[in-house]
Amino acid sequence: MAAFIALLRAVNVGGTGKLPMSELKSMCEALGFADVRTYIASGNIVFTSRKSESAVKKALEAALESYAGRPVGVMVRTVAEMQAVLADNPFPKLAPNRTMAVFLDHAPPADTLAGLRGQKDEKVRLGRREIYIHYGDGMGQSKLVIPAAKTGTARNMNTIAALAKMAAEL
DSSP: OEEEEEEESSSSBTTBSOOOHHHHHHHHHHTTOEEEEEETTTTEEEEEESSOHHHHHHHHHHHHHHHHSSOOOEEEEEHHHHHHHHHTOSOTTSOGGGEEEEEOSSOOOTTTGGGOBSOSSOEEEEOSSEEEEEOTTOGGGOOOBOGGGTTOEEEEHHHHHHHHHHHHTO
16 A cells, blocks of 8 residues: 545635545545545645555545535645655755645646746745745745646645655554
């Protein structure tokens, strides 16, 4: 069985997409996932499954759409992929709570950096299936718009490290 990390998009953030983590855990167990654990209330879950990454994503998105009555985006990574996101962080010496990875389904488009708007002191770099951002003054003050990140979901480096550790322990 492989360990996976699933990151839900727009769940329990800013009053949108309310989903108790106990419901998410039950949903994953009903899908046949094992060793299911959630992390903070913003749609982070680790588990093991015999299914492929794409099958996990498809099953979880279908269950979430049935539950929520609307599509809920899910980004899925293996333990090795999540550890690579940490290792590939282009801003390792900067504050991890101000450094984010926006998780995408595919590699960011080549023109991602050219499409940035409202950039002030933020640093942006492209990863394999991620966009890395360091928010110098914090995310709350930022006016940065990254059109390529619209369908992704972001987590800071502290959360990414915690999820990678949790999944590695399964």
